[in-house]
Amino acid sequence: MTKLSEGTIEALSNGTGVSDAVLQLVNIRKLDGGNGPSRFRVMMSDGRHTLSSFMLSTQLNHMAEENILAPNCICNLKRHVTNILKDGRRVVIILEIDVIKPAKDVAGRIGDPTPYTEGQSKGPQSAPVPENRPPLQPQNRNEVNRGLNRDFGKKAPSVMPNTPGGSSKVVPIASLNPYQSKWTIRARVTNKSSIRTWSNSRGDGKLFSMEIVDESGEIRVTGFNQEVDKFYSLIEAGKVYYISKGSLKLANKQYTSVKNDYEMTLNGESTIIPCEDSCDVPMVQCDFVSIGDLENRDKDAIVDVIGVCKSVDDISRLTTKSNREVSKRTLSLMDMSGKVVTVTLWGEEAEKFDGSSQPVVAIKGAKLSDFGGRSLSASFSSTLMINPDIPEAYKLRGWYDKEGHAMDGQSLTEVKGGSGGGNTNWKSLSDVKTEHLGHGDKADYYTCVATIVFLRKENCLYQACPSQDCNKKVVDQQNGMFRCEKCDKEFPNFKYRLILSANIADYGDNQWVTCFQESAEAILGQNAAYLGQLKDSNEAAFDEVFQHANFNTFVFRNRVKLETYNDESRIKATVMDVKPVDHKEYSKRLILNIRKLAANH
Amino acid sequence: MASLLDTSKPRINCSMLSQHIGRGVCFVGRVEKVHPTGKTFSVSDGEGKSATVELNEPLEEELSGIVEVIGMVSSKGVITTTTYNILREDKGIPFDLELYNEALKVIHDFPQYYPFEVAASG
DSSP, X not given: OOOOOTTHHHHHHTTOOOOSEEEEEEXXXXXXXXXXXXXXXXXXXXXXXXXXXXXXXXXXXXXXXXXXXXXXXXXXXXXXXXXXXXXXXXXXXXXXXXXXXXXXXXXXXXSOOEEOOTTSSOOOOOOOOOSSOOOOOHHHHHXXXXXXXXXXXXXXXXXXOOOTTOOOOXXXXXXXXXXXXXXXXXXXXXXXXOXXXXXXTTEEEEXXXXXXXXXXXXXXXXXXXXXXXXXXXXXXXXXXXEEEOOEEXXXXXXXXXXXXXXXXXXXXXXXXXXXXXXXXXXXXXXXXXXXXXXXXXXXXOEEEEEEEEEEEOOOEEEEOTTSOEEEEEEEEEEOTTSEEEEEEEEHHXXXXXXXXXXXXXXXXXXXXXXXXXXXXXXXXTOEEEESXXXXXXXXXXXXXXXXXXXXXXXXSBXXXXXXXXXXXXXXXXXXXXXXXXXXXXXXXXXXXXXXXXXXXXXXXXXEEOXXXXXXXXXXXXXXXXXXXXTTTEEESOXXXXXXXXXXXXXXXXXXXXXXXXXXXXHHHTSOHHHHHHHHHHOHHHHHHHHHHHTTOEEEEEEEEEEEEETTEEEEEEEEEEEEEOOHHXXXXXXHHHHHHHXXXX | OXXXXXXXXXXXXXXXXXXXXXXEEEEEEEEEEEOTTSSEEEEEOTTSOXXXXXXXXXXXXXXXXXXXXXXXXXXXXXXXXXXXXXXXXXXXXXXXXXXXXXXXXXXXXXXXXXXXHHHXXX
């Protein structure tokens, strides 16, 4: 029979810290959240007492919804924080909890617990927190926290201890919610935006935003107008501050990768005070996505990535639409999935970046795009970290030095004009369909090895304007003259151009493609002018060209895009380039893929 | 030996010789030394190891470069040739023996995907 941690309820009610307490869940009740996420109120028992003022933090809602947390189950309360309400009552917010025995395996209530009421036992009573707290004094705060740090050591803080001085406690970011307004957090600013101004019919204003992080999580903070004046110059990215009394509301997840259901707005009552003792506060919170997984994410998603910078290109300079000059730099990032993605850096980050010695690069809030397949961009709101001091970085470094450096890696980003090995987006024709390439807003490009199985020789030639750079179809005036609408001229002649419709196939699937002049001529092995001549003079020879061209295998680089004509959407594939198969390269690639597949099994 | 040409002849390298004793095989390798009698010569595979090849009749031509030998493996690990092809170096793409060896390893590591036996008997 699992033993419960008796005395826990009493300790929690008195504000004494507990860690890893074994408790039994007596009851769980859903509170309708109205506009926001639901909250679950929980009653727990330690065998001696029960306490009904537990609240599940919203990030754990799924445990309640999936019935993992159900009456009678035995749990290990790993992390929590206690908040004090206006009337002095305590609420214990559950931040991390494990179910060590599911409800169905537990016969019933363990022991005969009675509801705990204040004053029942002789534990030290905490002084009720005064309603209106004055802004924090930095001095008190530092002393108090240094004392705390000595007690904790470097353990993950499971509890915010009660300070005898009566000044306010620091709560974890993960516990912030719109229902409590009197809190203080201690967090590091990971990202501070510039001041943005706006002007519309309702007036004008300014704002700035930042992301802050502590041991429990992260949250986005915005300040408007007066708060900009009050706080903007005070705040520096990378430094730690005590922040209190901001307003919490539901987060707009569209523009940020910050993991929090809520976001904070600074208001007239908010205070921000620098914290001197900041070593415990982590530098950043990231939820890294494996590079191999990026293909499965939607374009325009905001993700955190970490990888080894395999190579970096030189800086290039572009001029934007608003005639500003901006620096740009691309690097290729590889992680343990063996996949490589191209990352674009801009401005100062591009200029400062040093890719020598293949550093580990982490980016928080990078923007995923479908350019060239999949690629990443570090936007103004992304945070770039070189060789960050986090465990994932060390893991990557170890892996890269051992195996990664020898791998070519398969790139998710197609490089224009590049083929072979590292940078080509190789796909099989069935991949193209299953991955829905071309279905996004932008066209997709891929390379494949395929065999021509059908060539449509009817209407593969058209009469085009003989002018050098014009390929528009001309109208036969029937009087020996041909008119080009684009050039607005008439000509006594024309040039033949090819538009060849073909079906190509591989082991898994087939694909209808359109080949224009260059690729059509490469496939047919004849130029358009000669073919035009043959068609008019020697039909048998003309047919033979097509017979001959059939069933040849090539490396095709194709462009696919979903096009809509009159309510009907169809995938259109165009051949951008045709090359003979490089069998050596093909073999090497196949062998590598086979070995990779085998290794992952 | 008509019968040998009817059966499946797995492609092997030197390390696989011992497992194919008494069986018909196909061996691709680079010609090393030709015995003065012309009835036997040594070949090296993509891993650099060597094997001996024996012929029924002495060679009538200069042998060099990469050859493909079809024959049977004797108990002593020598290939008694039924027929051979020279993969000419002056024509087409040069043969990459090391790459061929890698492919060979794949075929032998995953026999379930390369059912040559079935195809031959079919």
